[in-house]
Amino acid sequence: MSESEFLALAEATLDAVEAEFDRLNDEDLLDVECSRSGNVLQIEFIDNGSKIIVNSQAPMRELWVAAKSGGFHYKRVGQKWLNTRDDSELFAALSGMASAQAGVALALRG
Numbered sequence: 001m002s003e004s005e006f007l008a009l010a011e012a013t014l015d016a017v018e019a020e021f022d023r024l025n026d027e028d029l030l031d032v033e034c035s036r037s038g039n040v041l042q043i044e045f046i047d048n049g050s051k052i053i054v055n056s057q058a059p060m061r062e063l064w065v066a067a068k069s070g071g072f073h074y075k076r077v078g079q080k081w082l083n084t085r086d087d088s089e090l091f092a093a094l095s096g097m098a099s100a101q102a103g104v105a106l107a108l109r110g
Contacts (some may be wrong), residue, residue, distance in 0.1 A: 003058055009076065010056035010063060014041045017054055017094065020085065020108040030102055045100075050101045052094070063090065067097040079110075 002010075014036070021043050023050055024030040031046040040055040053066040063074040074081040074090045081090035091110025099106045 001061060001065065003061075006058060006061045006076075007056070010058075013063060013081065013090070014039070014054060016058065016110070017041060017043075017091075020094075020110075021098075024098075025108060028100070029104070030106060031100075043077070045098075045101050048101070052097055054094075058078070059101070065090075065094065066096070068101055069097055082090065 018034045018036065018041055021030070021032050021034050024076050033044045033046060035042050037042075039058075040053065041050045045051070048052070050068055051066075055064055056062075057064055057073075059074065060073070065072045065074070072093065074080075075083045075084055082088070083090075083093060089110065091108045095106055095108045096107070098108065
């Protein structure tokens with residue numbers, strides 16, 4: 001994958017992640033505030049001030065996630081972003097991270 005292809009795909013994925021958190025917020029399932037600065041998406045959980053950060057790393061062709069549970073790297077494999085350690089899928093993993101930080105079961109659609 002070329003750098004320009006990666007950047008377009010990463011941008012679309014960050015948009016999709018942000019849209020999912022906005023949906024959960026709009027449906028009153030979660031109180032979060034999302035903010036973007038370039039290739040960095042910051043998701044702040046209003047009730048407890050914790051954050052999840054998702055950003056693209058073009059040189060590595062990866063998406064990186066930082067959450068209370070740790071730091072994770074995702075590479076594109078076929079049509080999915082998979083964790084480089086355990087092959088978990090990005091949106092499923094974000095659902096678990098968000099659920100843990102919010103204290104309520106959440107499911108992001110990917």
